[in-house]
Amino acid sequence: xxxxxxxxxxxxxxxxxxxxxxxxxxxxxxxxxxxxxxxxxxxxxxxxxxxxxxxxxxxxxxxxxxxxxxxxxxxxxxxxxxxxxxxxxxxxxxxxxxxxxxxxxxxxxxxxxxxxxxxxxxxxxxxxxxxxxxxxxxxxxxxxxxxxxxxxxxxxxxxxxxxxxxxxxxxxxxxxxxxxxxxxxxxxxxxxxxxxxxxxxxxxxxxxxxxxxxxxxxxxxxxxx
Numbered sequence: 001x002x003x004x005x006x007x008x009x010x011x012x013x014x015x016x017x018x019x020x021x022x023x024x025x026x027x028x029x030x031x032x033x034x035x036x037x038x039x040x041x042x043x044x045x046x047x048x049x050x051x052x053x054x055x056x057x058x059x060x061x062x063x064x065x066x067x068x069x070x071x072x073x074x075x076x077x078x079x080x081x082x083x084x085x086x087x088x089x090x091x092x093x094x095x096x097x098x099x100x101x102x103x104x105x106x107x108x109x110x111x112x113x114x115x116x117x118x119x120x121x122x123x124x125x126x127x128x129x130x131x132x133x134x135x136x137x138x139x140x141x142x143x144x145x146x147x148x149x150x151x152x153x154x155x156x157x158x159x160x161x162x163x164x165x166x167x168x169x170x171x172x173x174x175x176x177x178x179x180x181x182x183x184x185x186x187x188x189x190x191x192x193x194x195x196x197x198x199x200x201x202x203x204x205x206x207x208x209x210x211x212x213x214x215x216x217x218x219x220x221x222x223x224x225x
Contacts, residue, residue: 092205092217095195100207101154101222102215104174104191107132109159111169118154118190120221125178125185132157133173140167148178152190152221171211190221 101118109115119128125148132141140161159167178187191212199206204216 093198098195099192099224100195100220101190102193102219103188106171107174107191108171108211109167115157116154116192119176120152120188120190121148121150121178122186123150125180128178131175
């Protein structure tokens with residue numbers, strides 16, 4: 001009878017070498033092949049006085065199958081996510097040349113062209129006052145509305161100041177104050193902007209609005225036809 005040295009190192013020659021896709025460590029098939037190779041080495045070099053039990057083999061096989069299944073699921077989800085991002089980027093690119101409504105503290109006005117703006121009111125307000133200011137902070141346009149329910153509202157500015165003079169092209173600061181009796185009510189001013197270009201990303205595409213800076217898809221309140 002031949003003797004087996006249980007302290008000897010594993011003979012690597014019994015482990016078959018896979019020359020295909022050696023760098024593809026995330027391939028589930030490679031993962032299974034590597035596991036089976038290691039399992040064969042473990043069996044051939046086991047201690048004959050304490051051989052591997054069937055339950056241990058079953059447990060190891062179950063673990064490798066679970067790991068393989070998770071890896072396949074991750075690959076499927078990753079591919080699906082990539083497809084969603086590609087479709088989103090195509091849809092967002094169609095916004096180029098369109099006007100949108102976004103949160104802002106400024107409004108861009110073009111002379112002799114009406115400018116649309118809006119507000120997003122969080123709760124009921126007994127009064128809302130909207131002001132468009134010149135470079136010195138003086139109001140050139142004032143709009144006051146009473147008893148406003150929560151929601152998103154749009155307004156049109158004809159480009160005339162409080163003295164009915166035509167306002168030149170430019171970027172103007174705005175001020176909006178909403179109150180319920182004597183208490184402040186949260187309100188967001190919304191400005192119209194033109195989409196110039198799109199910078200795609202895996203999270204949220206960046207939308208270039210020219211003079212209005214940039215924004216993201218998640219911040220758009222309204223898209224004009």
